[in-house]
Amino acid sequence: DVKVTQSSRYLVKRTGEKVFLECVQDMDHENMFWYRQDPGLGLRLIYFSYDVKMKEKGDIPEGYSVSREKKERFSLILESASTNQTSMYLCASSVAPSGQLYWEAFFGQGTRLTVV
Amino acid sequence: AQSVAQPEDQVNVAEGNPLTVKCTYSVSGNPYLFWYVQYPNRGLQFLLKYITGDNLVKGSYGFEAEFNKSQTSFHLKKPSALVSDSALYFCAVRDMVRNFNKFYFGSGTKLNVKP
Numbered sequence: 001d002v003k004v005t006q007s008s009r010y011l012v013k014r015t016g017e018k019v020f021l022e023c024v025q026d027m028d029h030e031n032m033f034w035y036r037q038d039p040g041l042g043l044r045l046i047y048f049s050y051d052v053k054m055k056e057k058g059d060i061p062e063g064y065s066v067s068r069e070k071k072e073r074f075s076l077i078l079e080s081a082s083t084n085q086t087s088m089y090l091c092a093s094s095v096a097p098s099g100q101l102y103w104e105a106f107f108g109q110g111t112r113l114t115v116v
Numbered sequence: 117a118q119s120v121a122q123p124e125d126q127v128n129v130a131e132g133n134p135l136t137v138k139c140t141y142s143v144s145g146n147p148y149l150f151w152y153v154q155y156p157n158r159g160l161q162f163l164l165k166y167i168t169g170d171n172l173v174k175g176s177y178g179f180e181a182e183f184n185k186s187q188t189s190f191h192l193k194k195p196s197a198l199v200s201d202s203a204l205y206f207c208a209v210r211d212m213v214r215n216f217n218k219f220y221f222g223s224g225t226k227l228n229v230k231p
Contacts (some may be wrong), residue, residue: 031217040125042206042223043160050217058218090159094217103167103210104150105219107159110156 003027006108013115017042019078021111023091030095032074033105034058034066037088049074081115088112118143118211120190122222129197130230137192137225139207147191148210151181152220153203160206166190177201197229 007022025032031050035043045058047066055066063085067075074093078085089112094105120141123217131137141147148167152160164175171183181192188205211218 004159006159033217033219035221043221045218048217056215056217084118086149090167092160092219097167102149103165104162107152109159110157112157 004093004106004108005092006089006111008111009109011111011113013081013113015082015115017078017081017115019064019081019115021076021078021089021091021113021115023074023108024072025074025093025106026072027093027095027106028071029093029106030071031093031105033088033094034074034076034079035061035092036062037090037110043090045078046076083112083115086113086115102105118209118213118218118220120149120207120209120220120222122194122205122207122225124225125223126228128225128228128230131199135194135197135201135227135229137205137207137227139190139192139222141188141190141207141209142210143209143213147183147188147190148212149181149183150208150210151175151179151190151192152208152221153170154224155179163192163205166191178229197227199229199231202227202229206211 033048048056049068058073065077089109092105151163166183207222
């Protein structure tokens, strides 16, 4: 089974702090994603990466950056945390489809971040 | 642009009754559609997908989904609901036209199954 692991289930940080959210996958997937989940808004894509050191902005990248130095690890960075970044953060990974296989994305368990 | 819509924020059903969670899509090109389930404070779990072939797709935990091209819908169904099916359900589409790495998610539907 694909395993996507996020380093923390719950985090509480102070306004202005630099925050790192870590995600590791064990299936050699090329693609990794960071989503933010808020009630009524579904999942919104922050950033994704399609290879080591490669990244693209998603729909809401402002206030965030990412790092992918190794294929299995994708980090989300909040440069200066603000209260409006309080949310559930979800990491996911996927590969390029092959026939009927490998179309879906696999998710980590989520990190609930509270910025106070 | 690719998008999915889930018109119901919440669906209530009695245990043992059939359930339907609705999803409509708007895509350029062929649709590649997915359903995920999320239990409280957890990540999303994959349920099923439609890529091509039969319009009725079977997935995990007894769920199935019906792809309807003319109505641009991909509704999730289960013949007999369980209390343990209570969760948040997301419909998603994969963008295979402009960027196949991107998935677009609906806003989610909360399913409540009452004993």
